[in-house]
Amino acid sequence: MADFETIPLPDAIERFGLGNFFDEYRLEEYAEGGRVLRYYPADATIDGDIDLDQMFWRDGIAGIYAEQDLTITGSVWNWEIDTTAAFVRVNRDLNCRNLIEGGAEIVIGRDLRADGIVVATYNHGRLEISRDVYAKYFIVDDHNTMVGRSLVGGGWTDIPATNVRESTWLKEVRPEFRDEFFKENGFMRCPSGNVDLVKALLAGRNILRNSL
Structure with missing residues (x-):
């Protein structure tokens, strides 16, 4: 497990300017119950899977903030489409096996690279990739999604998303x-x-x- 710092979310909002990435009302929701931010100050690797639903509701973690590249050797899970989950902000690249997103907010400063599939479902979450997506399949199913440059791999979106075909x-x-x-x-x-x-x-x- 990579080294990280645990920071009370109100302090992290000011320290990292989280209001530049997430709406104020969502940050207030994330902060309820004394939840904290897990901060990775350098290139980081997390072994195994991470479950954004469990992190938020069971572990009291509002979100993850990675200053540089973040590699997850397993998959990112967020099966719940209609409830709040831990957010993810990565300033550079996010690398993982699969990414299944529902109600979470995930904002990536450069590329998203998945060995398998990326599926973003329903309109309560947000997936924003500033540059390219590399995945076997990238599937957007009624989800607030933005791809800054291009998709390298298969897949589609059922709503307009930059540089991804509609289907x-x-x-x-x-x-x-x-x-x-x-x-x-x-x-x-x-x-x-x-x-x-x-x-x-x-x-x-x-x-x-x-x-x-």
């Missing part, structure tokens, strides 16, 4: 798998939206038309 899950899933994941009216069978589709990709299943 939908229904159009991208191979015909032989559509009955498994979609009803006759085109709605997803999973009561939790795209969760079954995302889990299929994480399991390595070849369910997409333009599989890499």
Whole structure:
């Protein structure tokens, strides 16, 4: 585990100018309950996965702030789409295995590099990448997302996002798998939206038309 400093969030807001990256009302929400910021002052590596939902609700961590590059040897999980989660601000590159984002806010100063997939779901969170995305699949599903330059890899967005082509899950899933994941009216069978589709990709299943 990389060295980090734990800072009360009100002190961190002033020290790092977090208001430049996050709305004031969200910062007030993050600070409730005495939550703290986990600050990484140099290039840092976190071994294994991180769960932004658990960090916020169980561990009392409002967010992560990385001064330089941040590498997570596992995946970044944020399955909850309708609740607050720990935020992530990385001033340079974020490197990880997979990134599954729902209600969290993730702001990256340079590139996002994922060995596997990046899926951003629903409109309560935000994913902002100032430069490029490198991923096997980068999928935006009704989510507030911005890519500053380009996507290197496969994927799509169902809402306008800079330099990422527009499409939908229904159009991208191979015909032989559509009955498994979609009803006759085109709605997803999973009561939790795209969760079954995302889990299929994480399991390595070849369910997409333009599989890499």
